[in-house]
Amino acid sequence: MDQASKLRDLMSKTTKPHKGTHTVAVTSGKGGVGKSTLSANLANILALNGYKVALFDADIGLANLDVILNVRAEQNLLNVMRGECEFSDIVINIKENLFLVPGESGADIFKFNDKFLFDKFMNDASVLEGIDYLIIDTGAGIGPATQTFLDASDEVILVTTPDPAAITDAYAVIKASCAHRKRVFMLPNNVKSAQEAERIFSTIAGVVRRNVGEVGLEMLGYVPNDKVVMRSIKSRTLFSDDAPNTEPSVCLKDAASKLLYAVEQKMLDTSKEKSFAGFFKRLAEKF
Numbered sequence: 001m002d003q004a005s006k007l008r009d010l011m012s013k014t015t016k017p018h019k020g021t022h023t024v025a026v027t028s029g030k031g032g033v034g035k036s037t038l039s040a041n042l043a044n045i046l047a048l049n050g051y052k053v054a055l056f057d058a059d060i061g062l063a064n065l066d067v068i069l070n071v072r073a074e075q076n077l078l079n080v081m082r083g084e085c086e087f088s089d090i091v092i093n094i095k096e097n098l099f100l101v102p103g104e105s106g107a108d109i110f111k112f113n114d115k116f117l118f119d120k121f122m123n124d125a126s127v128l129e130g131i132d133y134l135i136i137d138t139g140a141g142i143g144p145a146t147q148t149f150l151d152a153s154d155e156v157i158l159v160t161t162p163d164p165a166a167i168t169d170a171y172a173v174i175k176a177s178c179a180h181r182k183r184v185f186m187l188p189n190n191v192k193s194a195q196e197a198e199r200i201f202s203t204i205a206g207v208v209r210r211n212v213g214e215v216g217l218e219m220l221g222y223v224p225n226d227k228v229v230m231r232s233i234k235s236r237t238l239f240s241d242d243a244p245n246t247e248p249s250v251c252l253k254d255a256a257s258k259l260l261y262a263v264e265q266k267m268l269d270t271s272k273e274k275s276f277a278g279f280f281k282r283l284a285e286k287f
Helices: 003-012 035-048 077-081 115-129 144-150 164-179 194-211 227-235 247-265 274-286
Strands: 022-029 053-058 092-095 098-102 133-139 156-161 184-192 217-219
Touching: 003 115, 022 144, 022 164, 035 053, 035 098, 035 133, 035 156, 035 217, 035 227, 035 247, 053 144, 053 217, 092 274, 144 164, 144 274, 156 164, 156 247, 164 184, 164 194, 184 194, 184 247, 194 217, 217 227, 227 247
Parallel strands: 022 133, 022 156, 053 098, 053 133, 156 184, 184 217
Antiparallel strands: 092 098
């Protein structure tokens, strides 16, 4: 059985009714706020709850989810786009229901324009059509690559911290990339308390209201400052696995539950193709 057949077999073992692939971009205004760590742990929590989840490393310039997940990515999406390997060859099965699609530490992927190979890639990408959630770890800031991924995604989660620069840059992301979205989720990280998280949210929401207008900014939850998170980063493990009953894990589980509820309550958007390949089609239209 080749890799593509193995992936199709894994996709066929459904644990939840498949309602299409919902894409969630996790972004931030500046680097170093824990965006990638939260992306990986959010994906893990969804996978533990029976959803099939693909993590796509779209942090152009600093793709590092393979390091966080302690796996070795021999090839990545750019190799597929160049025709050097099959899409199924790069997908890494991290654990049950959780897959990694390695990205490229550079902007070359956006320069790719070979239609024949892109069409082949789209066909090959059908091996992940059973994915329920595509969690996209974008780059930080308001660069064109990051904005492309945000525009093509169904939902956006904005991660920030109490650092004043992170708060300022989070506002910049909303102003530049999210001003016309109906909903943007905020997830303060590395906070001392729920009250501090609420203050961060209120500060950014107030500035957005005064300078941008009404944006559907919603508090998704928060993740507290805790040594268990730092331990997991150093050991290249997931804190949601290592310490599932500690405050960071419980808080992120609550955030995941709110995300799931919001997605379930959202009316079906028939303007977007709810599939893994459909997301890449939307990306291609913006290249």
